[in-house]
Amino acid sequence: MNNFIPLARPDIGDEEIDLVVEAIKSGWLTTGPKVTEFENKLSEYLKADDEIFSVGLNSCTSALFLALKALDIKADDEVIVPTWTFAATAQVVDWIGAKVVLCDIEENSLNIDVRKAEKLITNKTKAIIPVHIAGYPCDMEAVSKLARKYNLKVIEDAAHAIGTSYRDKKIGNFSDVTCFSFYATKNLAMGEGGAAVSKNNNIIEKIRKLSYFGINKEAFKRYEKSGRWFYDIEEIGYKANLDSIHAALGIVQLKKLDYMNQRRREIASYYRKNLSNKLVFNEDSNEHYHTYHLFPIRLPESIKRDDFIEELKENNIGASVHFIPLHLHTFYKNRSNNSFEVADKVYKSILSIPMCSAMSDAEVKYVVETINKIIGQ
Numbered sequence: 001m002n003n004f005i006p007l008a009r010p011d012i013g014d015e016e017i018d019l020v021v022e023a024i025k026s027g028w029l030t031t032g033p034k035v036t037e038f039e040n041k042l043s044e045y046l047k048a049d050d051e052i053f054s055v056g057l058n059s060c061t062s063a064l065f066l067a068l069k070a071l072d073i074k075a076d077d078e079v080i081v082p083t084w085t086f087a088a089t090a091q092v093v094d095w096i097g098a099k100v101v102l103c104d105i106e107e108n109s110l111n112i113d114v115r116k117a118e119k120l121i122t123n124k125t126k127a128i129i130p131v132h133i134a135g136y137p138c139d140m141e142a143v144s145k146l147a148r149k150y151n152l153k154v155i156e157d158a159a160h161a162i163g164t165s166y167r168d169k170k171i172g173n174f175s176d177v178t179c180f181s182f183y184a185t186k187n188l189a190m191g192e193g194g195a196a197v198s199k200n201n202n203i204i205e206k207i208r209k210l211s212y213f214g215i216n217k218e219a220f221k222r223y224e225k226s227g228r229w230f231y232d233i234e235e236i237g238y239k240a241n242l243d244s245i246h247a248a249l250g251i252v253q254l255k256k257l258d259y260m261n262q263r264r265r266e267i268a269s270y271y272r273k274n275l276s277n278k279l280v281f282n283e284d285s286n287e288h289y290h291t292y293h294l295f296p297i298r299l300p301e302s303i304k305r306d307d308f309i310e311e312l313k314e315n316n317i318g319a320s321v322h323f324i325p326l327h328l329h330t331f332y333k334n335r336s337n338n339s340f341e342v343a344d345k346v347y348k349s350i351l352s353i354p355m356c357s358a359m360s361d362a363e364v365k366y367v368v369e370t371i372n373k374i375i376g377q
């Protein structure tokens with residue numbers, strides 16, 4: 001293969017470009033009708049039994065942070081976060097001044113181990129943030145049961161899981177707030193963007209207000225007669241609103257999402273069938289709809305992960321590690337005495353190989369052949 005195959009590249013076509021141009025020409029560059037249209041379409045897409053409410057934001061990180069705020073998580077509260085995740089999931093808790101309590105994961109799903117999470121609960125624990133790693137859903141029944149038992153708020157980090165189903169319902173139907181990322185490499189790509197969704201519209205309107213300086217947009221309506229200039233700052237908020245240019249990308253990407261996720265599943269199925277069976281470990285299931293944001297593999301002990309990644313690079317294949325567990329980072333290292341047996345073990349041998357809907361069949365085949373060749377040596 002002459003061209004480098006990156007870990008992921010966005011699947012953006014002329015339709016996205018045309019709608020972005022339309023958004024720019026419309027004169028509404030920032031939050032406006034295209035954002036509302038995206039929010040409505042997202043709610044409609046996710047809806048199972050009950051109505052879903054959505055607010056578009058500038059990132060999943062903002063969604064997680066504002067969800068904590070809206071659910072009234074405060075300084076000195078404790079929030080349980082899996083150690084196997086990106087920096088964002090934990091740092092938003094630190095921003096609040098609350099305590100991050102890191103939890104170990106399950107070996108095959110890489111998702112939070114709910115039984116271990118229960119052991120970490122104290123009378124200060126107020127929330128838990130499960131992360132659906134690689135697009136495979138957490139055990140939401142166990143999470144919900146735990147939350148009910150200890151009166152915890154549940155905020156899902158669904159950065160990898162737009163379109164994922166847990167049993168017969170899409171992620172977005174299960175907790176207090178679900179946060180999605182539309183970052184460039186995610187399954188639905190805007191470049192930068194995110195959303196918070198909930199069945200509780202009060203929470204979503206609270207997040208909307210916090211995303212724009214604590215200004216109540218209803219204030220515009222209430223005082224319509226006094227002119228469009230009126231606004232009321234009801235509390236201290238932030239600046240995290242989604243703009244129309246990114247929303248335009250999102251509207252078209254959302255329309256293509258099922259096709260793109262299906263393509264990922266097709267690639268995953270080819271990997272599962274054809275990669276050396278020493279490597280494939282990750283969970284798949286007929287019960288859930290896995291959207292394969294990532295395809296992690298695990299190497300046998302005889303092969304050094306870092307050398308393997310180098311060798312892939314020499315063969316024009318991108319690879320990466322998702323994630324370096326939080327408890328191994330300088331900042332979080334000395335902040336807990338919890339044990340992370342599974343995360344420590346998995347981390348040594350894991351890597352993610354290329355996975356995105358824009359990959360060609362030839363690229364997928366080349367990745368498999370190259371990996372099997374290296375492993376066979």
Ligand SMILES: *Cc1c(COP(=O)(O)O)cnc(C)c1O
Pocket residue numbers: 058059060061062085086088089131157159160180181182183193194
């Ligand atoms: C990408 C990612 C985020 C952050 O998403 P942004 O939209 O970039 O803020 C959060 N959590 C996980 C697990 C991620 O992979």
